[in-house]
Amino acid sequence: MTPRLSSTLRGSDPEREHLSETGRANEALRVVWAGYYADRGLLVLSFVWIAGRWFKRQMIAERPEALYEPLTWLGAVAFPEPISGAAWYGIAASMAGAVGLCLWRPRLIVARVAVAVCALLLMATEFAYGKIEHVNHLFLLAHVYAVFLPVGRPGNGESIGLQAEATRWYQGGLLFLYTMAGLWKFVDMTLRAALKPGMTWLHPEATPALVALSYRVHDFSLAVPQAFYEVRWLFPVGYVVLAFLLAPAALAPFRRPLLLLILPTVVLFHLANALTFYALFLSTIAVAVVLFTPYDLFVPAVRRSLTPVEHAHFEGTGAEARYRRRYMTRDVDVFEGFYAYRARLEDRMWILAAPFYYPGAVWLAERLLRTKPPQPST
Amino acid sequence: MTTPQRLTATKALILAGILLSYGSYGVYKLGGPIELYPFFYWRLYSAPVGADVSVTHRIYARGASDAAWQRLPVRPTRSYPRKEYAWQLESLVGKALRDSLDRTDARERVALFAREVAPDAAEHRIVAEIIYPQALAKGIIHYDTTTVFHFAR
Numbered sequence: 001m002t003p004r005l006s007s008t009l010r011g012s013d014p015e016r017e018h019l020s021e022t023g024r025a026n027e028a029l030r031v032v033w034a035g036y037y038a039d040r041g042l043l044v045l046s047f048v049w050i051a052g053r054w055f056k057r058q059m060i061a062e063r064p065e066a067l068y069e070p071l072t073w074l075g076a077v078a079f080p081e082p083i084s085g086a087a088w089y090g091i092a093a094s095m096a097g098a099v100g101l102c103l104w105r106p107r108l109i110v111a112r113v114a115v116a117v118c119a120l121l122l123m124a125t126e127f128a129y130g131k132i133e134h135v136n137h138l139f140l141l142a143h144v145y146a147v148f149l150p151v152g153r154p155g156n157g158e159s160i161g162l163q164a165e166a167t168r169w170y171q172g173g174l175l176f177l178y179t180m181a182g183l184w185k186f187v188d189m190t191l192r193a194a195l196k197p198g199m200t201w202l203h204p205e206a207t208p209a210l211v212a213l214s215y216r217v218h219d220f221s222l223a224v225p226q227a228f229y230e231v232r233w234l235f236p237v238g239y240v241v242l243a244f245l246l247a248p249a250a251l252a253p254f255r256r257p258l259l260l261l262i263l264p265t266v267v268l269f270h271l272a273n274a275l276t277f278y279a280l281f282l283s284t285i286a287v288a289v290v291l292f293t294p295y296d297l298f299v300p301a302v303r304r305s306l307t308p309v310e311h312a313h314f315e316g317t318g319a320e321a322r323y324r325r326r327y328m329t330r331d332v333d334v335f336e337g338f339y340a341y342r343a344r345l346e347d348r349m350w351i352l353a354a355p356f357y358y359p360g361a362v363w364l365a366e367r368l369l370r371t372k373p374p375q376p377s378t
Numbered sequence: 379m380t381t382p383q384r385l386t387a388t389k390a391l392i393l394a395g396i397l398l399s400y401g402s403y404g405v406y407k408l409g410g411p412i413e414l415y416p417f418f419y420w421r422l423y424s425a426p427v428g429a430d431v432s433v434t435h436r437i438y439a440r441g442a443s444d445a446a447w448q449r450l451p452v453r454p455t456r457s458y459p460r461k462e463y464a465w466q467l468e469s470l471v472g473k474a475l476r477d478s479l480d481r482t483d484a485r486e487r488v489a490l491f492a493r494e495v496a497p498d499a500a501e502h503r504i505v506a507e508i509i510y511p512q513a514l515a516k517g518i519i520h521y522d523t524t525t526v527f528h529f530a531r
Contacts, residue, residue, distance in 0.1 A: 062457035130469030173392030
């Protein structure tokens with residue numbers, strides 16, 4: 001990755017953020033460990049997922065065969081007729097075995113491919129009854145993108161940095177789904193609203209109407225959508241806030257404190273969709289929590305593996321601020337201006353620094369800092 | 379495979395996934411299938427389609443000795459969760475309606491589904507219910523109906 005791309009993705013400025021060798025190593029270790037635990041969690045969750053597919057299989061097996069109609073190209077090619085019990089159990093067992101292999105040997109490409117292919121095949125058998133549901137898609141994509149991932153316990157030397165970068169790209173690639181969802185909203189709020197007549201999500205009655213439609217389509221009581229109508233002014237505000245929160249989702253793995261904003265947004269987004277549109281992406285929530293939780297913040301073993309900070313010092317104000325972080329190895333990280341404030345906040349508590357990793361926050365804060373009058377000397 | 383090679387391959391896979399997702403949208407816009415599995419374009423709920431008027435279908439059933447038709451609400455069955463019942467019904471009815479010259483078995487499949495849901499009924503009707511979501515949200519409960527299919531044993 002070019003230095004310019006790297007600094008853009010990370011929201012950093014190499015002229016104002018000087019990470020020492022120890023600082024870079026600590027940062028990489030944290031990412032690699034977080035990715036390792038996420039992968040362990042995903043693999044364990046995969047066993048639960050297979051069990052869930054078994055329960056679904058029991059239900060689908062009761063449906064008349066004449067109603068089976070594969071909706072995906074994979075389903076049409078692999079299963080032009082409803083899958084037999086033996087074939088289904090064969091694929092499920094293969095997937096379970098491959099997951100077990102991945103737990104033992106996380107980088108075994110053959111096992112990773114087997115997990116991804118089996119998961120895609122199992123879902124293809126279900127996508128044959130009226131609609132392709134997206135609810136398991138994050139899970140599927142997580143296994144597809146993990147095929148070559150150099151996941152595992154941290155290696156040595158240069159490989160840690162490469163492992164960390166791969167983990168960031170992996171998580172960013174998955175979160176790009178939400179970035180796309182957020183970006184579409186901006187297009188709809190602007191271009192579509194200008195070019196096409198009709199209701200947009202910025203209309204206060206849009207969400208209550210669509211909630212009423214969802215509830216009516218599923219023959220639920222209309223009490224909830226009618227209650228939403230009473231607070232309809234909240235929804236356009238929520239829509240705009242959601243668009244702004246989802247759009248930078250893919251950057252969060254590169255600006256890791258931002259994960260503390262993005263992950264709750266993703267969870268609340270899916271919970272809200274479950275309540276309003278009966279879009280039951282509850283398993284997606286489990287996958288997102290497993291994959292994007294910053295385990296390095298609270299797993300003691302990870303904290304112990306890092307080189308401790310011996311001393312941190314902040315001086316100056318505004319654009320002249322300096323924050324120095326000295327490690328036990330005597331290496332020193334130096335941050336200047338806005339980055340000094342952000343680093344100090346980050347060392348105190350990630351959630352305090354998270355908003356300052358939002359795209360554009362640097363630009364805004366730097367301009368404010370430059371216009372900040374010098375403090376009188378005491 | 380070395381770690382640098384794995385990093386490059388991971389990035390390539392992700393980039394391919396992103397391009398295929400947008401490509402999936404392009405294919406859809408050109409009249410192709412809905413989405414290129416498993417690369418979806420994530421434009422879900424980007425526009426409140428159906429807020430003005432929407433059509434949903436329901437199965438109405440009547441026993442041999444009954445005079446009145448009974449509306450069967452969407453509900454979980456032994457083989458269909460609630461959501462999938464609604465999807466399956468809409469999908470089958472939609473295909474049957476598009477097959478106006480009755481050249482496929484689409485109508486038979488609708489009848490099969492109706493009998494699956496209400497096996498004891500002697501007759502089934504598929505009724506289009508024209509609903510007005512904005513009015514529903516305000517508490518105005520009203521919908522118009524029209525029969526689209528009628529099946530008798």
